[in-house]
Amino acid sequence: MLAAERRDHLLGLLAREGKIVAKDVAAALGISEDSVRRDLRDLAAEGLVQRVYGGALPVSPAVVDYAARQTVAPDSKRRVAAVAAGLVRPGSAVILDGGTTALAVAQALPPELECTVITHSPTIAVALLDHPTAEVFLLGGRVFKHSAVAYGAAAVEAAQNVSAEVCLIGVTGVHPEAGLTTGDAEEAAMKRALAARAADTYVLASAEKIGTASRYRVLPWAEVSGVITDAAPDDAVVEQVTGQGVEVLFAG
Amino acid sequence: MLAAERRDHLLGLLAREGKIVAKDVAAALGISEDSVRRDLRDLAAEGLVQRVYGGALPVSPAVVDYAARQTVAPDSKRRVAAVAAGLVRPGSAVILDGGTTALAVAQALPPELECTVITHSPTIAVALLDHPTAEVFLLGGRVFKHSAVAYGAAAVEAAQNVSAEVCLIGVTGVHPEAGLTTGDAEEAAMKRALAARAADTYVLASAEKIGTASRYRVLPWAEVSGVITDAAPDDAVVEQVTGQGVEVLFAG
């Protein structure tokens, strides 16, 4: 990340959020707090920001848009997302399904991680515009409002032209016998197409989905490499899944 | 690799990614960092790039700031967008290019209007999730951070499978002789592919773009149905354009 670029980023952040917290920015960008402080000092010298203890504020505190606040995912989702993000190796490609947990994964990708993200979710594509190094490949198709992702024939066809090391998919049901399930047939087909293009498929399964099943099957256990969940390790259902030869990663 | 070719490559890269890192470009092209630095120095002398430590940035980094994308468009853009939205007939399909003005068009579509929106901008796709009736078809491809749209070979290919009544495109230059121009060759090709799939092509041209030209031509006037602008009707350039047989719609 270029120094000048970082300064632009700070100004954009200030315009968007109305304030800058040095510590948070440093963590978000993966740089030291010293650099942020130096940048803020310089920007303040140019009169572009107002330096305050702990960060900076806009010079004219009048016009602040708090509307565009990014909503923060709940803790459980964030923990699952953090583990999932850890599966993405530098230089590799990852297929990201839609849904809020997958979005959390995108936001959890370390800023310095160079990787390719393949997704059929425009929401995730937009979220990753902020990411300094991630390359995004968007799978097109008809966009469905309720799930906010592209699927259907065109999207499935587009998926045939990509491949990746890892695929991270979200489902509505995770059941020992039924496997992974979801509530819509087209959606199931799309997820299946995505999983087929990756060497390993991991499922993002927050605790409340464990043990439930929906109408349409996405994948049988045989085609799943692992499940990432925040459920308890001694959960009966989880143990049954483990018995199917599926790796279970716990996001404690 | 020719020197001039290299310079074009740098300008394209800057338009696509929003930044140039000297070290990375040198590695990617297999040339020395010195050559890249020399090119950047020359381009900066011509005012085409802004030289910074480690690479270069666009001359006006504010033009496509992601923060600005999210906030409300200025009045002039909103007026242009309103006129453009009026071109979309109920039940018809419209191809929407990327950019802030096109986003404003998406936001200006009346909620009760049933239409199909075809776009290569994930930002617009997300914005239209709110729209109750609009059907969105997303064109996939590699997503470029700086312009926040998908283009490249895959996106152009995806565009071949759609068609629409109207195409609304944004450009960086609108010039009587040069026609419509933009700063990146790939981007120009994408816009061209979009325009080719619609019966009528209209250009979103806020006043400041009138009379300017960039390096790469998108379309000649013969292939443009009309221009939507907030420039003055008696503007000399506008009158020249009208003389080319192009309809000019004023967003007063």
Next chain:
DNA sequence: ACATTACATGCAGAAACGTGCAACAATGGG
């Protein structure tokens, strides 16, 4: 009052920079 956090300063390693120089290719007379 005390612990915690933020800050400034100094320092060292790393990275980027500019300059000069030599090798090389292209152009243009002679």
Next chain:
DNA sequence: CCCATTGTTGCACGTTTCTGCATGTAATGT
């Protein structure tokens, strides 16, 4: 055809700039 000139490219060198860590100090909060 040959040679000189010009311009470009990559390398080597010393210099400047940046960055993160460590230290000590100031500000804040409990």
